[in-house]
Amino acid sequence: MSSKDKILELLEANKSTFLSGEAMASSLGISRNAIWKAINDLRKNGYEIEAVSNKGYRLAGQNDILSSAGISSYLKEDVADIYKGNDSLIHIYDSIPSTNRKAKELAITDLRYGTLVIANEQSEGRGRADHSFYSPKGGLYMSVVMTPEHLPSTDSDEITTFIGNAVCDAIASLTDVKPTLKPINDLFVGDKKICGILTEAGTEFETGRLQWIVIGIGINFNSDINAFPDEIKNKATSLFSDGNITITRNQLVAVILNRILK
Numbered sequence: 166m167s168s169k170d171k172i173l174e175l176l177e178a179n180k181s182t183f184l185s186g187e188a189m190a191s192s193l194g195i196s197r198n199a200i201w202k203a204i205n206d207l208r209k210n211g212y213e214i215e216a217v218s219n220k221g222y223r224l225a226g227q228n229d230i231l232s233s234a235g236i237s238s239y240l241k242e243d244v245a246d247i248y249k250g251n252d253s254l255i256h257i258y259d260s261i262p263s264t265n266r267k268a269k270e271l272a273i274t275d276l277r278y279g280t281l282v283i284a285n286e287q288s289e290g291r292g293r294a295d296h297s298f299y300s301p302k303g304g305l306y307m308s309v310v311m312t313p314e315h316l317p318s319t320d321s322d323e324i325t326t327f328i329g330n331a332v333c334d335a336i337a338s339l340t341d342v343k344p345t346l347k348p349i350n351d352l353f354v355g356d357k358k359i360c361g362i363l364t365e366a367g368t369e370f371e372t373g374r375l376q377w378i379v380i381g382i383g384i385n386f387n388s389d390i391n392a393f394p395d396e397i398k399n400k401a402t403s404l405f406s407d408g409n410i411t412i413t414r415n416q417l418v419a420v421i422l423n424r425i426l427k
């Protein structure tokens with residue numbers, strides 16, 4: 166992990182407190198100059214970092230930049246263990262055709278439980294029945310690779326319901342929004358869709374045995390619904406609107422992982 170990522174991890178884990186350059190330098194075993202350079206790099210990457218003399222540095226509350234450090238700071242211990250020292254399990258993209266497609270490629274070439282692919286936007290997001298899934302910036306698009314021994318069931322309907330309930334509970338635990346699961350696997354608030362889930366599986370050719378499952382979750386997080394295509398505009402809603410955002414996407418990703426990975 167680079168010094169920049171280590172500093173980000175420290176700042177994410179101590180969001181409400183200021184950390185002095187000296188304390189960070191001694192905890193990471195690097196010079197204060199290296200800390201200062203890394204803070205500047207993080208700022209160039211878009212992080213808003215407050216600096217107060219005699220106190221130190223603190224991440225400003227409104228940062229919503231997807232990062233491994235940001236996600237890790239909200240993971241429960243047993244789930245954090247899956248990712249500890251395993252940076253290559255988390256793949257973050259600004260833009261990607263489809264996180265599910267990427268996660269399936271990774272499941273086939275390097276099957277590892279918990280592999281996570283996230284993006285700020287998708288250019289070819291897919292939904293069930295090969296429909297397209299509109300995936301502009303402002304949303305949260307994530308895919309997780311799971312293996313059968315870690316799932317409560319290998320029955321596709323049961324897996325789908327388990328994941329749908331987990332995402333509903335994650336949203337309800339963090340916000341005032343209480344989505345309901347509408348079969349087979351859409352989350353609705355009232356009569357408007359807020360999230361779609363696409364579960365895809367890989368089986369062994371000879372035996373038909375289940376090898377991996379990719380869970381794709383698309384949430385309208387802070388999405389500009391008015392800019393959605395006409396045919397879905399009136400059927401969709403977003404978790405947040407008008408900039409009234411009370412959580413980060415990193416937090417929501419982590420709380421979903423806490424509920425589905427064991």
Ligand SMILES: O=C(O)CCCC[C@@H]1SC[C@@H]2NC(=O)N[C@@H]21
Binds near residue numbers: 361
């Ligand atoms: O509404 C549906 O039919 C399911 C939509 C699933 C969308 C998610 S977004 C992340 C992942 N990548 C995709 O291409 N699709 C899923």
